Amino acid sequence: MRVLLDTHTLFWSVEDPGKVSAVAMAALQPLANDVLLSAATVWEVAIKVGIGKLALSSPYRQWMDKAIADLKLIILPVTVEYAERQSTLPLHHKDPFDRLMIAQALVEGIPIVSADVAFDPYGVPRLW
Numbered sequence: 001m002r003v004l005l006d007t008h009t010l011f012w013s014v015e016d017p018g019k020v021s022a023v024a025m026a027a028l029q030p031l032a033n034d035v036l037l038s039a040a041t042v043w044e045v046a047i048k049v050g051i052g053k054l055a056l057s058s059p060y061r062q063w064m065d066k067a068i069a070d071l072k073l074i075i076l077p078v079t080v081e082y083a084e085r086q087s088t089l090p091l092h093h094k095d096p097f098d099r100l101m102i103a104q105a106l107v108e109g110i111p112i113v114s115a116d117v118a119f120d121p122y123g124v125p126r127l128w
Helices: 007-015 022-029 041-049 058-068 080-087 096-110 117-122
Strands: 002-005 034-038 075-076
Touching: 002 007, 002 096, 007 041, 007 058, 034 041, 034 096, 041 058, 041 075, 041 096, 080 096, 096 117
Parallel strands: 002 034, 034 075
Antiparallel strands: none
16 A cells, blocks of 8 residues: 655654554555655655754754655655646645645545544545
């Protein structure tokens, strides 16, 4: 199965794994699943670190490279197809990063690993 990580799931997986549910941790097992990380998440974390809204346990690049390697993540790029799908979504949720992940999950037909119920009105399968 292929799954898409939400930003908080990535952060908690690295910084505070106790916050990640057993179902979500099982979904993050690379031997059982292809675990995808949106390029939007890579960008979102960088922005939040840059403006002081998110503190990481090591410098951004080192943290991100280690997270990608340790979790064996596959980066899902941002494409015109995903952007187009995002542009047609109803405004249930206004966060642009989450809306792009919703579009990616819908186009790819994959679940999002997230505790965020704001994904639910879009019909995206959510694992938590």
